[in-house]
Amino acid sequence: MKKQLIPLLTIILFLSCKSEKKGNTKLNVVTTTTMITDLVKNIGDEHINLKGLMGSGVDPHLYKASEGDVAKLANADIIFYNGLHLEGKLVEVFEKMKTKKTIAISDALDKNTLIGSEYFASNYDPHIWFDIDYWKQATQFIVKTLSEAIPEQKAAFETNGTKYIEQLTALKVKLGTTINGLQKEQRILVTAHDAFNYFGKAFDFEVVGLQGLSTATEAGVQDVQKLSAFIIEHKVKAIFVESSVPKRTIEALQASVKSKGHEVTIGGTLYSDALGNTGTIEGTYIGMFEYNVNTIVNALK
Incomplete structure (x- = not known):
């Protein structure tokens, strides 16, 4: 049986009525694509509660919010998404969530360096994760965002970010050798x-x-x-x-x-x-x- 899709207005109203989180609990972070989920997991580690909306094999261009997504979005303190209209069916949801902290990781990049396209809604190619240098910038952006949200864990986030950037640097060298x-x-x-x-x-x-x-x-x-x-x-x-x-x-x-x-x-x-x-x-x-x-x-x- 297919998941029942929730009308956009219902999602927005539910999110706007969400009560404030009480108590000293971990930050609830929601991510859209699997690439972003993996990146945030490497930085946030055990210091955040992380939930991803999309799973393996899911096409973000066509993805629609399901009933199960509503609770995740409603309870999120931060929502990381790709931006550049990759998550085409979710864009309107994010734009309406003015009271939520929705963050596009593509905002970390200089738009002048992106590949443009007259055929795509955002006029930019949204597949930014296939540039490892962009992914390093996204890493730094997430470190900064999480550090501002949880200042007491700033050192941990920075350490995780530095370690992950080193891994990305090594990856690019290794791939270059293979491609040669x-x-x-x-x-x-x-x-x-x-x-x-x-x-x-x-x-x-x-x-x-x-x-x-x-x-x-x-x-x-x-x-x-x-x-x-x-x-x-x-x-x-x-x-x-x-x-x-x-x-x-x-x-x-x-x-x-x-x-x-x-x-x-x-x-x-x-x-x-x-x-x-x-x-x-x-x-x-x-x-x-x-x-x-x-x-x-x-x-x-």
């Missing part, structure tokens, strides 16, 4: 939608998505035909499914290439808009990134 195993002409990444442009910019890949920046719009026959011609022309060896996007779009692309007398393999499933299952390596940001890069490089060699 590919020749320039092999660095063409074809996926279900344009989630990997920041990755491409950071690691010198040409990135082509069958759908646009948002999965809210579906690829048409012309999109499939155009991309299949591109794959044949550039002798692309493999294309990739995304964990949060139905695989049928990539399978249709593969079939289109085959109909033209050529072959392209499906190189594996990449984690784009959500991490892997909780408790797995791919269920962490660092593990997800390593898995993606290893999958890409192994398939395109």
Whole structure:
């Protein structure tokens, strides 16, 4: 049975009527995407009560607040979300929650450095987690936010933040070494939608998505035909499914290439808009990134 979705007005009214929290309890923090949940968990650790709205395989572009989300949002002291209209169906909720501390981690970034798009509502590519340097800035932003909310734990948050930034720095070096195993002409990444442009910019890949920046719009026959011609022309060896996007779009692309007398393999499933299952390596940001890069490089060699 599908979850019953709560009308927007009901959510807003319920949130506005929430009573103030009493007693010396931990800060209640709610996050939207799995990437943000993992990041806040690394910083807040045992000093906060953390609840994430979205799970593995969930597409944030299409996510709607469910009945179970209402209590989480109502009890939250801080809500961290991506912003840049990634959580398209939740944006109106956040904009109406004037009494809540809703914080977009994209506010930590200089908008002039973001990848723009005339086809997306915010005019910016929202997939900022695929730039590790941006994720370092997001880390510092969350450290600052939590430190202001719980001053007595500032030292702990700063220590956790420093440690995590060191891990991100090491990750970027490690990934660069792995990617150096590919020749320039092999660095063409074809996926279900344009989630990997920041990755491409950071690691010198040409990135082509069958759908646009948002999965809210579906690829048409012309999109499939155009991309299949591109794959044949550039002798692309493999294309990739995304964990949060139905695989049928990539399978249709593969079939289109085959109909033209050529072959392209499906190189594996990449984690784009959500991490892997909780408790797995791919269920962490660092593990997800390593898995993606290893999958890409192994398939395109």
